[in-house]
Amino acid sequence: MCYSVAYLEKKLVKLAERYKEVVKVDLTIEDTARELPLYYFVSGFSFPELPVITxxxxxxxxxxxxxxxxxxxQYASKIRTQTLNAVGETVFEKPSFRNxxxxxxxxxPVNGFFEWKDVNKVKYPYFISLKEKDIFSLGCIYDTWIDKTTGETKQTFSIITTPANNLLSEIHNTKKRMPLIIxxxxxxxxxxxxxxxxxIAGLTKPFPDKEMKAHTVSREINNPKNNRNLPFAIEAIAY
Incomplete structure (x- = not known):
């Protein structure tokens, strides 16, 4: 599964440049100076806001x-804890995801994501990214919900997952899943x-492991009480 990612591009204008072949964004003068949230490590269970390209x-x-x-x-708050990921093999069947x-x-867009390897019941975290790209795309689905009581509109997303490739099977050796990389x-x-x-189903496949890289990082990120949104979260540590 995929519950933690790194996103390190603060400038909206640079993100728009990266995805100019995908979507045309008409940036205002204000947009050119706009900064996006930056995360060395962020957990889906904190329900963060992240940029999504539609x-x-x-x-x-x-x-x-x-x-x-x-x-x-009340229902919205409950269900979102169960929809951080959407299993690619059943995504067309589940009521929360099929539309x-x-x-x-x-x-x-992410710079990488985190998974944990179980070694004799000890969890070792890995930072996983692509060899040739600083920013790459995880496949997600999204929806818009309106709170009928307050009128508030929420735009939310879920990351699709696939069976793990060889690299992720070795790392994420309990669940053997990985996020969909497009x-x-x-x-x-x-x-x-x-x-x-x-x-859609044809694109929902494991990404080739030969194009990926991974290294172990500090076990300090295992503890949610720590401030994990710091550069150390993605720095290599040998065990």
Missing amino acids: AENISLFQWGLIPSWAKDE AVRKHRGLL HQQDEAQWIDSSLSEKK
Whole structure:
């Protein structure tokens, strides 16, 4: 599964430049100076806001998908703890995800993500990224929920997961899952709302491990009481 990521591009204008072949963003003068949240480490269980690329724009979405039909805030708060990830093999069947995966697919830009290896019941964290790209895209789905009591609108997302490739099977050796990574040449296709279910399923595959790299990092990130949003979170440590 994927519950923790790193996102390190503060400038909206630079993010728009990276995704200019995917979505055209008309930036205002104010936008050129706008800064986005920066995370060396962030857990989905804190329900952070992260930039998501859709077919229309780049917007901040909250991690933890709340389906549009959620009846009230109490239900919304409960279900989002269960929707940080969406299993790719069943995403078309689950009520929380089946509408979103057909029409509301997005790209979550990250610099890397974290998984843990179990060695004799001791958890060792790894930072995983791509060899040739600083920023890459995780495949996500999103939805918009309106709180009928307050009128507040929330845009939320879930990261799709696939079976682990060889590298992630070795690291994430209990669950053997990994986030869906979208090849750069497939990014525009992934967010196309007219894409058929067959083609969506065809893109929902494990990423080649030969294009990935991983290293162990400090076990200090295992403790949520620590301030983990610091450079040490992604720095290599040997065990």
